[in-house]
Amino acid sequence: MDILAEQMYRENIMDYYKNPRNKGKVKDADIEFRDNNPLCGDEIEITVKLDKDKKIAEIKFDGKGCAISQAAASMLTEKILGMKLADVKKIKKDEVLEMLGIPLQPIRVKCALLGFKVMEGGIFLYESRKR
Amino acid sequence: MLEIKNLEVSVEGKKILDNVSLRIKKDEIVALMGPNGSGKSTLAYALMGHPKYEITSGRILLDGKDITEMAPDERARTGLFLAFQYPQAVPGVSMSNFLRTAVNAQRDKPMPVPEFLAKVKEKMALLRMDKSFASRYLNDGFSGGEKKRAEILQMAMLEPKIAVLDETDSGTDVDAMRTIAAGINKVKEDFKTGILIITHYKRILEYVKPDRVIIIAKGKIAVEGGDEVIDMIEEKGYKAFGIDDYEEAQTIL
Numbered sequence: 001m002d003i004l005a006e007q008m009y010r011e012n013i014m015d016y017y018k019n020p021r022n023k024g025k026v027k028d029a030d031i032e033f034r035d036n037n038p039l040c041g042d043e044i045e046i047t048v049k050l051d052k053d054k055k056i057a058e059i060k061f062d063g064k065g066c067a068i069s070q071a072a073a074s075m076l077t078e079k080i081l082g083m084k085l086a087d088v089k090k091i092k093k094d095e096v097l098e099m100l101g102i103p104l105q106p107i108r109v110k111c112a113l114l115g116f117k118v119m120e121g122g123i124f125l126y127e128s129r130k131r
Numbered sequence: 132m133l134e135i136k137n138l139e140v141s142v143e144g145k146k147i148l149d150n151v152s153l154r155i156k157k158d159e160i161v162a163l164m165g166p167n168g169s170g171k172s173t174l175a176y177a178l179m180g181h182p183k184y185e186i187t188s189g190r191i192l193l194d195g196k197d198i199t200e201m202a203p204d205e206r207a208r209t210g211l212f213l214a215f216q217y218p219q220a221v222p223g224v225s226m227s228n229f230l231r232t233a234v235n236a237q238r239d240k241p242m243p244v245p246e247f248l249a250k251v252k253e254k255m256a257l258l259r260m261d262k263s264f265a266s267r268y269l270n271d272g273f274s275g276g277e278k279k280r281a282e283i284l285q286m287a288m289l290e291p292k293i294a295v296l297d298e299t300d301s302g303t304d305v306d307a308m309r310t311i312a313a314g315i316n317k318v319k320e321d322f323k324t325g326i327l328i329i330t331h332y333k334r335i336l337e338y339v340k341p342d343r344v345i346i347i348a349k350g351k352i353a354v355e356g357g358d359e360v361i362d363m364i365e366e367k368g369y370k371a372f373g374i375d376d377y378e379e380a381q382t383i384l
Contacts, residue, residue, distance in 0.1 A: 004262040012244045
C-alpha cells in the first residue's frame with residue numbers, strides 16, 4: 001500500500017471518529033443490540049428501524065472506544081442504510097475491513113469488526129423473535 | 132463567465148482600483164500584466180473577498196450571480212479559485228487532509244476515499260509531484276516551486292469555473308514552470324475553466340497562451356490587446372504604452 005493511500009485512509013478514519021455519521025439512537029427501534037470488546041473496552045450499540053420491505057429505513061450507532069471501532073461502526077451504518085436485511089446478512093468481514101482501507105494488526109481487527117458483530121447479533125435476535 | 136463591473140477597491144481608505152471592468156469567459160485565458168504596485172494583486176484579493184480589500188463600488192458576477200458581498204468560502208463554492216502569490220504554510224494540516232476538506236466543502240456528500248485517491252494521484256502525476264507530498268503539512272518547508280505546484284493541484288482538484296492565478300510563475304525554475312503550465316492547460320481543457328493569469332513575465336505566456344492581454348496601471352485598465360502587447364512590454368517596458376516609471380507607486384501588500 002502506498003504512503004498516499006495509507007495517509008488518506010488514516011485521515012478518513014479519524015474524520016469518522018471525530019465527526020461520526022449516524023451516531024445516536026433510533027426511536028422505537030426494531031433492532032437493538034449492543035456488544036463490547038472486553039479486552040480493550042470498546043462498546044457499540046446499534047439501533048435500526050425497518051420499513052415494510054425489511055429495508056433499513058433508519059440506523060444509528062452509539063458507543064465509545066478507539067477510533068477504529070467507532071469509525072468502522074459509523075462507516076457500516078452508512079453502507080447498509082437503505083439495504084434489505086437479507087443483503088446485509090451477505091456482507092463479508094473483508095468488506096468491512098476494506099472500508100477502513102489500512103492494514104490492521106490482528107488485535108485491531110476485533111475493534112474494526114465490533115460494529116459488524118453487533119449488527120449480526122441484532123439481526124439474529126430480531127429474526128429469532130419473529131419466529 | 133466572470134464579470135467585473137466598474138470595480139473600485141480601497142485598502143485602509145486609500146483607493147487602489149478605479150473603475151475596473153473586465154470579463155473572463157469560460158474556457159478563456161486572460162493575461163493581466165502591469166508594473167509593481169499597479170493593483171494586480173489587489174484585484175485578485177478583491178475578487179476572492181479578502182476583508183482588507185474593500186469594494187467601495189461596482190459588482191462582481193459569476194455566471195450571472197452577484198458574488199460581491201459573499202464571503203470567500205461562498206465564492207469558492209460558487210466556483211471561483213485563487214492561487215496565491217505567497218501561499219501560507221499551515222503546519223499541522225496535511226496536504227491530503229486539506230485537499231479532501233476543500234473538495235468535500237463543495238459537495239453535498241463527501242467524496243469516497245477510493246475515488247478521491249484516484250483523482251488526487253492522477254493530478255499529482257500530472258504535476259510531477261511525489262506521493263510523499265500529500266502527507267506533508269500544507270506549504271510547510273515547501274520550496275517555491277512546490278508551493279506553486281500545490282496551488283495548481285488545489286485548482287485541479289476543485290475544478291473551478293474561474294481561476295485567478297496570482298504570479299503563479301514567480302519563484303519557480305523553468306522546469307517547474309513548464310510543469311505548472313501543463314497543469315493549468317489541462318485544467319482548462321478538462322473543465323473549460325476561465326483563467327485570469329497575473330504575471331510579470333512573457334515566459335509563462337508562451338506555455339499558457341492567453342486569448343487577451345490586459346495591462347493595468349495606477350489601478351486602471353490601460354491597454355487591452357493580444358500577443359503583440361506582451362512582446363512590446365518585453366522589449367520596451369511599460370513606457371511603450373505611455374506608462375511612466377512607477378517607482379513611487381505605493382506597493383500594496
